[in-house]
Amino acid sequence: xxxxxxxxxxxxxxxxAALLLIRATCADVLPDDRADLFYxxxxxxxxxxxxxxVAVRKxxxxxxxxxxxxxxxxxxxxxIDVLSQASQIKDERIQKSATLEFxxxxxxxxxxYQTSVERDYRSDTSSVSLKQDMFGDLTTLSLAxxxxxxxxGENNGTAFVPVITWLGHASSRSYDIDLSQILTKNLIGGVxxxxxxxxxxxxxxxxxxxxxxxxxxxxxxxxxSQTYPDxxxxxxxxxxxxxxxxxxxxxxxxxxxxxxxxxxxxxxFELDYTHPLSNVWILxxxxxxxxxxxxxxxxxxxxxxxxxxxxxxxxxxxxQDNYTIGAKATYAFxxxxxxxxxxxxxxxxxxxxxxxxxxxxxxxDFGLPQYQPGTEPLYQFNATVYQVYxxxxx
Amino acid sequence: xxxxxxxxxxxLVLMTAACSNMQPWVKPxxxxxxxxxxxxxxxxxxxxxxxxxxxxxxxGSRGATGSAGGGCGCN
Numbered sequence: 394x395x396x397x398x399x400x401x402x403x404x405x406x407x408x409x410a411a412l413l414l415i416r417a418t419c420a421d422v423l424p425d426d427r428a429d430l431f432y433x434x435x436x437x438x439x440x441x442x443x444x445x446x447v448a449v450r451k452x453x454x455x456x457x458x459x460x461x462x463x464x465x466x467x468x469x470x471x472x473i474d475v476l477s478q479a480s481q482i483k484d485e486r487i488q489k490s491a492t493l494e495f496x497x498x499x500x501x502x503x504x505x506y507q508t509s510v511e512r513d514y515r516s517d518t519s520s521v522s523l524k525q526d527m528f529g530d531l532t533t534l535s536l537a538x539x540x541x542x543x544x545x546g547e548n549n550g551t552a553f554v555p556v557i558t559w560l561g562h563a564s565s566r567s568y569d570i571d572l573s574q575i576l577t578k579n580l581i582g583g584v585x586x587x588x589x590x591x592x593x594x595x596x597x598x599x600x601x602x603x604x605x606x607x608x609x610x611x612x613x614x615x616x617x618s619q620t621y622p623d624x625x626x627x628x629x630x631x632x633x634x635x636x637x638x639x640x641x642x643x644x645x646x647x648x649x650x651x652x653x654x655x656x657x658x659x660x661x662f663e664l665d666y667t668h669p670l671s672n673v674w675i676l677x678x679x680x681x682x683x684x685x686x687x688x689x690x691x692x693x694x695x696x697x698x699x700x701x702x703x704x705x706x707x708x709x710x711x712x713q714d715n716y717t718i719g720a721k722a723t724y725a726f727x728x729x730x731x732x733x734x735x736x737x738x739x740x741x742x743x744x745x746x747x748x749x750x751x752x753x754x755x756x757x758d759f760g761l762p763q764y765q766p767g768t769e770p771l772y773q774f775n776a777t778v779y780q781v782y783x784x785x786x787x
Numbered sequence: 788x789x790x791x792x793x794x795x796x797x798x799l800v801l802m803t804a805a806c807s808n809m810q811p812w813v814k815p816x817x818x819x820x821x822x823x824x825x826x827x828x829x830x831x832x833x834x835x836x837x838x839x840x841x842x843x844x845x846x847g848s849r850g851a852t853g854s855a856g857g858g859c860g861c862n
Contacts, residue, residue: 431833435841448833462833529811567850573828578817583828587850629851635828637820651848659848667825675825685847709845723830742834748845778841780834 421499421526423458425735425786426451431464437746437776440470456496464488472708473757473772483552486511499526503537513546513557522569530575537569547598561594579637587629596621602706603756604695605766613766614756617698619705622690627653631661642668651685657710659685673725679744681717693754694767708772711753719744719778727785734785742780749773 431446443466450460466486490507501524509516520539527534543563550556566589573583596619606615633647644666651659665679688710690703721742727734754769764770813821820826829835835852843849 429831429833431837433837444837446833446837464833530815531811531813569851575811575813575818575821578813579820581821581826581828585851589850627849629848631851633828635826637823637826641823641825643823643825649848649851651850653847655847657847659846661848669825683842683846683848688847709847713846715846740831740834744838778838780837782831782834784831 421496421501421524423452423456423494423496423501424450426458427787428785429782431780431782433778433780435776435778438472438748438774440468440472442469443467458494460492460494462488462490473755473774484511484513484548486514499530500524512555513548515544517542520567532575533571533573535569535571535573537567537571539565539567539569541565541567543593545594545598560598563591563593563595565589565591581635583631583633583635585629585631585633587627589625589627591625592623595623595625596705597707600705600707602692602695602704603766604698604700606698611761613761614694615698617704619707620703621705622655622703625654627651627657642666655710656689657685657687659683675721675723675725677721677723679717679719679721681719682714683717684714685712687712687752691752693752706753708750708753712751713748713753714751715746715748717744717746733787735787737783737785739783740781742778742782744778746776746778747773748776 427448427450429446429448431444431448433442433444433446435442435444444464446462446464448460448462450458452458464487466488468484468486486509488507488509490505492503492505495502503520503522503524505518505520505522507518507520509518518539518541520537522535522537524533524535526532541564543565544559545561545563546557546559548555549558568588569585570587571583571585573581576582598618600619601616602619603614603616605613607613609615629649629651631647631649633645635643635645637643645664647661647663649659649661651657651661661681661683663679663681665677667675667677669675688705690701691705691707691710693706693711695701695704719742721740723738723740725736725738727737730736750772753772754767755772756769759769760766824830839852
C-alpha cells in the first residue's frame with residue numbers, strides 16, 4: 394500500500410513526540426518548525442467573510458524561535474442591525490503578528506506584538522507569557538498578560554468612497570492563568586482563568602437603539618446612537634479534560650463560565666471527539682452549546698428617546714442561545730519529506746452555527762402594519778464556517 | 788482564622804513539593820498516550836483563534852480560551 398510510508402512517518406512523529414516529552418523531564422523544548430497556509434469562509438446573517446493567512450515559525454537555536462502571521466479578512470454584506478439602518482459594507486481587515494519564544498530549562502518565555510487594521514478600526518496588542526513545567530512535568534502553569542489599544546472610527550461614506558470619522562479610543566488589559574495537569578496515563582485536566590478590563594469607547598458605532606416614536610408613523614419607532622458605559626470588567630473560567638480512550642481516540646469536554654460588570658452571564662459547553670484512521674487521517678467531531686442573558690443596559694425597544702443613561706441594542710448583548718456542530722479531517726502527506734520539509738498535513742474544517750435570540754427582534758423583515766413595534770418575530774440565523782489549511786513541518 | 792490555616796498548610800506543602808525532587812505518579816515512559824498528537828490541547832492555533840474571533844464578535848462572553856485576535860467585528 395502506498396499509505397505505508399505515511400503511516401511510518403506518523404509513527405516516527407509520535408515516537409519523536411514521546412521522546413520529546415520524556416526529554417522534557419530534563420529541559421523544556423520548542424516544538425517543530427512549521428509553515429501554515431490558511432483559507433476560511435464565513436457565511437451567515439447577511440455577511441460573507443473570507444480569511445486568508447500565512448504563518449511561519451522557525452527555530453534559530455534549540456531554545457530560541459521566531460514566528461510571524463499575516464492574516465487578511467474580507468467582509469462583504471452586513472449583519473441585520475446594520476442593514477436595518479444603513480447600506481451594505483465592503484471592508485478588509487489586515488492582521489499581522491510577530492512572536493519571540495525563548496526556552497530556558499523548564500520555562501518558556503513568549504512575547505508577541507499584533508496589529509489589526511481596518512479602514513475604520515485599528516487595534517494594537519502587546520502580550521507576554523511565561524510557561525513553567527513543574528512537579529516532575531506533571532503540571533504546567535502559564536501566566537499571560539496582554540495590553541490592547543484600539544482606535545474606533547465610523548465610515549459615513551460608502552463602501553467605495555469612505556469618509557471616516559474617528560470616534561475615540563479604548564484600552565484593554567487581559568490577565569490569564571492557565572494550569573494543565575497530567576492526572577493519569579490517559580487523562581489530562583486543565584483550568585484557564587481570565588480577567589479583562591476595558592476602558593474608553595466600547596460601543597459599536599454601526600448599531601443603534603430604537604425607541605417608540607409617534608412622530609414616525611411609518612414604522613412606529615426611531616433609531617438613535619447607542620450609549621455604552623466607559624468601563625467593563627469580565628471574568629471567565631474554563632475547566633477542560635482530555636481522555637485517551639481504550640482504543641486510539643480521544644474525547645475532550647469543557648465548560649466555561651463567564652460574567653462581567655454589564656451583568657452578562659454566559660455558559661459554554663463543548664464536547665470533542667478525535668479519531669485517527671490508518672495513522673494518515675485524523676477525524677474530529679465537535680458539539681458546542683452557548684447561552685447568555687442580556688446586558689443590563691440592553692433593550693430591543695426603549696419606551697422613549699434617552700430613557701436611560703446607558704442604552705444598547707447590539708445583538709451580541711442580547712439574550713441568546715447558539716449551537717455548533719463541527720467536523721474536521723486532517724490528512725498527513727509527504728511521508729518521506731520533500732526538500733526542506735519533513736512532513737505535511739492538510740485539514741478541512743466545517744462548522745454550522747445556529748443562533749437563536751430571545752429578546753432581539755427582526756426589524757429588517759417585519760414591521761407595520763402587520764407587526765406593532767416590539768411584537769416582530771425574534772431573530773435567528775444560521776452560519777457556516779469552512780476552513781482549509783495546509784501545515785508543513787521542517 | 789481557623790479556615791485560613793488549611794489553605795496556608797496546603798500552600799506550604801505545594802511550595803515545598805515544587806522545590807523537592809518530586810517523583811511523578813505518571814512516569815515519563817508511561818506518557819506515550821499523552822504524547823500522541825490527538826491528545827494535544829490545540830493542534831491548530833490559527834484555526835482555533837479564527838473560530839474564537841468569530842464567536843467573540845457575536846457573543847457577549849470572551850476569554851479563557853486562548854487569544855482571539857484583534858479587530859472590531861462591527862459589521
